[in-house]
Amino acid sequence: MSDSSGFDYSGLKRVLRIGMTYRVLFISVVIIAILSAAVSTWRPYLMKEAIDGYILNRDLPGLFLYILFICGVLFLEVVLSFFLIYLSNKVAQKVIRYLRVKLFNHIINFKLGYFDRTPNGILVTRSVSDIETIAEIFNNGVLTLMVNGLQIILIISVMYYMNWMVASIIIVILPMMIIITRLFQRVLKKVYQAERNLTAKLNAFVQERLTGMTIVQLFNRQQKEYESFKLINAELRDAFLKTNVYFALLFPVVDIVSALAIGLLLWFGGLRTAVHGDVSVGDVIAFISYITMLTQPMRQIADRFNSIQRGLIGADRVFKILDQDETLPNNGKELLENVKGEIEFRNVRFSYVKGSPVLNGVSFHSYPGQTIAIVGATGAGKSTVINLLSRFYDIDSGDILIDGKSIYSVELKNLRKNIAVVLQDVFLFNDTIFENIVLGNTAITREQVESAAKEIGIHDFIMSLPKGYETEVNERGASLSVGQRQLISFLRAYVYNPQILVLDEATSSIDTESEMLIQNATEKLTKGRSSIVIAHRLSTIQQADQIMVMEDGKIVESGTHQELLKKEGYYHKLHEVQFQSNVN
Numbered sequence: 001m002s003d004s005s006g007f008d009y010s011g012l013k014r015v016l017r018i019g020m021t022y023r024v025l026f027i028s029v030v031i032i033a034i035l036s037a038a039v040s041t042w043r044p045y046l047m048k049e050a051i052d053g054y055i056l057n058r059d060l061p062g063l064f065l066y067i068l069f070i071c072g073v074l075f076l077e078v079v080l081s082f083f084l085i086y087l088s089n090k091v092a093q094k095v096i097r098y099l100r101v102k103l104f105n106h107i108i109n110f111k112l113g114y115f116d117r118t119p120n121g122i123l124v125t126r127s128v129s130d131i132e133t134i135a136e137i138f139n140n141g142v143l144t145l146m147v148n149g150l151q152i153i154l155i156i157s158v159m160y161y162m163n164w165m166v167a168s169i170i171i172v173i174l175p176m177m178i179i180i181t182r183l184f185q186r187v188l189k190k191v192y193q194a195e196r197n198l199t200a201k202l203n204a205f206v207q208e209r210l211t212g213m214t215i216v217q218l219f220n221r222q223q224k225e226y227e228s229f230k231l232i233n234a235e236l237r238d239a240f241l242k243t244n245v246y247f248a249l250l251f252p253v254v255d256i257v258s259a260l261a262i263g264l265l266l267w268f269g270g271l272r273t274a275v276h277g278d279v280s281v282g283d284v285i286a287f288i289s290y291i292t293m294l295t296q297p298m299r300q301i302a303d304r305f306n307s308i309q310r311g312l313i314g315a316d317r318v319f320k321i322l323d324q325d326e327t328l329p330n331n332g333k334e335l336l337e338n339v340k341g342e343i344e345f346r347n348v349r350f351s352y353v354k355g356s357p358v359l360n361g362v363s364f365h366s367y368p369g370q371t372i373a374i375v376g377a378t379g380a381g382k383s384t385v386i387n388l389l390s391r392f393y394d395i396d397s398g399d400i401l402i403d404g405k406s407i408y409s410v411e412l413k414n415l416r417k418n419i420a421v422v423l424q425d426v427f428l429f430n431d432t433i434f435e436n437i438v439l440g441n442t443a444i445t446r447e448q449v450e451s452a453a454k455e456i457g458i459h460d461f462i463m464s465l466p467k468g469y470e471t472e473v474n475e476r477g478a479s480l481s482v483g484q485r486q487l488i489s490f491l492r493a494y495v496y497n498p499q500i501l502v503l504d505e506a507t508s509s510i511d512t513e514s515e516m517l518i519q520n521a522t523e524k525l526t527k528g529r530s531s532i533v534i535a536h537r538l539s540t541i542q543q544a545d546q547i548m549v550m551e552d553g554k555i556v557e558s559g560t561h562q563e564l565l566k567k568e569g570y571y572h573k574l575h576e577v578q579f580q581s582n583v584n
Contacts, residue, residue, distance in 0.1 A: 008312045015137050015315050018095050025094070029087045033143055036080040037150035039073060044289035045158055046070050052282035084147070092138035096131050103127055103318055110326040112392045113352065120211075121204025126317055129199060133314030136307040145304040155290050162283055169268050170291060173261045177254070177295070184250050191246065192310045195239040196317065202232050258295035262288060328391060330412040339418045339499035340368035340403050341530025343389070348398035350388060358384050360553040361398070366546065371531040373541035375574065376550035382534045385550075386502045389532070390419050402500070420498035426485040433462060434469040437492045444495050452495045456521040458487045483518070490521040501531040538575050547571065 019026050050070065054063035104127060159167035209216060209225055216225055265287050343366045350359040359381050366372045374382045387393055388400060391407055400407045407415055428436045438444040449469065453459035461484065465471040473480065480488070493501060503522065519540065525531070535541040542561040549557035549564070549571045557569050564571035 008316060011312045011315050011319065012137070012142070012308065014319065015095070015134060015311070016142065018098060019091055019138060021098075022091060022094050025087060025091055029084065029091060029143055030146070032080055032084045032087065033147045034150060036077065036084050037147045037154060039077045039080060040293070041151055041154040041158060043070070043073060043077065044286045044293065045162075046073060047289065048162070048280075048282035048286035050282075051285055052280045056281065084143070088138050088143045089135075091143075092135035095138065096135050099134060099318060100127060100131050103131065103322060106322055111328045111394075112387070114324075114326040116352070119204040119208065121207035122200050123321075124207060125200040125203045126321055129203075130196065130314035130317045133196075134311045134318065137311035137315070139307075142304075142308065145308070148304065152294060155294050159287065159290055162286065166265065166268060166283070166287055169264050170261050170287065170294070172264070173257050173291075173295070176257050180250070180253055180257070184246060188243065188246055188309060191239065191243050192313050195236070195243065196310075196313050198232070198236040198239050202236055205229065205232055254295055258291060261291045261295070265291060328394060328412065332408060332410040332412065332415070334405055334409045334411070335414045336402060336405065336410055336418050341370075341499050342366070342368050342401075342403050343372070343500065343530060343532070344401040344404075345385070346399045346401070348388065348400060349396045350384060350393065351396060352393070357396075358553050359388075359395075362550075362553070362555055363398075364546075364548055364555060364558065366530060366532075368530055369528060370545040371526050371533060371541075371543070373533045373535050373544035373547045374550060375535055375538065375541070375547065375571065380550040381553040382550055383504055384553075386421060386504060386532060386534065389500075389502065390416055390421060418498055419500045419502065420493035420496050421502040421504065422486070422489045422493050423504045426482075426489040428473045428480070428485055428488065430472070430474060432467075432470050432472055433465065433488065436473055436488060437469075437495060439492070441496075449491070449495055453491055456490060456494055456524045457517055458491055458521065461487060461517070487517055487521065490518065490525060494521070494525055499529060501525055501529045503531065503533045538571075538578055549574075 046066075047070070050063065050066050053059070054066055107123060107127070156167065156171065159170065205228070209229075216222060265284065345362050345364050348359055348362045349357060351357045362381070362385065364372070374385060376382050384393075388395055389407070391412060394408075402410070402415075402418075434446065434449060437449055446469070450459060453462060462469055462471075503525075522533075522540070526533075533541055533544065538561075541547060544561070546558060547561060547564055548555050549569070551570060557564055557567060557571055559567070565575060
């Protein structure tokens with residue numbers, strides 16, 4: 001939005017266009033809004049007719065029938081009001097459902113680099129609370145605003161029809177109301193922006209601290225995090241209170257303007273009634289009602305503009321993400337079929353941050369069915385190699401080939417379908433063991449899962465859990481040990497039957513019993529498949545067909561276990577250090 005204090009008309013049009021996709025429902029609400037405005041404007045005129053035509057003439061039978069007619073009009077007004085609120089909310093819920101689904105589908109296709117630099121709490125705020133505020137554009141915004149605007153036009157028209165002189169006196173309040181509304185609208189937009197920013201900041205803070213609760217408690221950070229939370233919360237409280245202060249000022253000011261209009265009416269209308277007789281008692285009563293009805297929608301217009309403003313700020317945040325193209329280019333047309341598993345890196349260069357290279361001309365070639373192991377210090381670029389193979393990131397230069405085809409010429413989903421990755425930090429969803437293995441793939445049956453689990457030797461472990469394969473896993477798999485989570489990830493990879501397997505330090509930080517099971521699972525998984533194993537423990541990769549040693553983003557040594565020991569280079573030193581530590 002170019003003007004921080006102005007109204008975002010382009011954003012409003014965009015939201016309304018989405019609402020108009022539900023054309024029949026939207027038009028129905030508009031028609032009901034028009035009828036509701038007309039009926040509510042008619043009511044004070046009926047009261048005037050009742051006073052002048054029946055009460056002052058003492059026509060009690062006629063008054064009784066007329067009151068029944070007014071009751072019927074009131075009932076119609078209630079019915080219209082019900083359908084207006086219900087259907088406008090229905091439109092709002094359809095719009096936010098559409099936006100939430102579209103936003104989520106958009107985000108899950110973003111490249112990993114976006115999530116590296118964007119806090120999860122920010123995305124949660126955009127996907128949940130910011131989208132909820134968009135509903136206010138329909139619930140308490142545009143459609144109600146239309147009713148209020150139409151009411152004002154009809155009220156002014158009826159007042160001039162009744163008595164143009166009295167109407168002209170009362171109409172003086174309109175410029176004052178417009179100025180007041182405009183001033184509050186400008187100020188409140190800035191307040192709402194600050195409020196939404198602080199809400200996102202608070203969500204991000206809470207998300208991070210809950211995820212990292214182990215670190216918070218381990219390093220006794222409870223008091224420090226508590227103080228930080230109090231500070232952010234106090235800022236958010238002050239932002240909300242500032243909003244309330246402006247509302248607390250707005251409504252009394254509007255009431256004063258309304259009282260001023262009623263005072264003018266009683267002075268001028270009473271004078272005309274007593275002296276000239278061209279204004280009836282019913283006219284005065286009706287005009288008082290119309291003043292109340294006029295100031296109420298005027299006051300509501302200010303409130304509606306604020307609701308729309310709040311919704312548009314949320315919409316602007318959501319649209320900014322929807323308008324971002326953070327997806328990996330998927331221009332590949334070729335498909336990998338009958339994959340053999342030949343992998344080749346050709347002079348690959350890559351940097352997560354421009355100007356800070358992570359890989360500096362990495363080249364290697366593995367043949368179908370071979371197991372390639374990668375070792376090296378932290379930050380050498382080992383995990384980056386597998387991230388690039390799966391196209392989680394795109395390289396700066398060079399090329400990566402599978403079976404002689406560049407991965408950039410291959411359709412992205414087809415590429416990843418043929419690669420399974422077992423990470424060191426296994427992520428499990430808050431679902432059953434079975435669902436965490438198949439990940440919603442209905443083509444994989446329970447029998448296939450159990451058969452695969454028996455093959456790699458972890459069926460007994462799963463059946464030892466309270467409900468076996470139907471055991472619910474806590475968020476991130478917190479109810480299971482590191483080794484147990486790792487075993488489930490191995491089974492997940494196995495049932496997907498990939499032709500290329502990647503193991504990212506899958507045996508680090510686990511107990512001896514789990515390591516034995518994982519070693520067995522590794523043998524089953526790698527058999528007949530091309531595999532890349534990133535290893536911390538050298539004892540797990542001694543049988544690899546080729547071991548590559550990485551340092552500072554380059555491959556400094558490569559060969560078999562025995563060949564590398566004979567070179568007495570980096571690998572030999574690393575082996576000696578691990579061997580001596582194991583002996584000690």
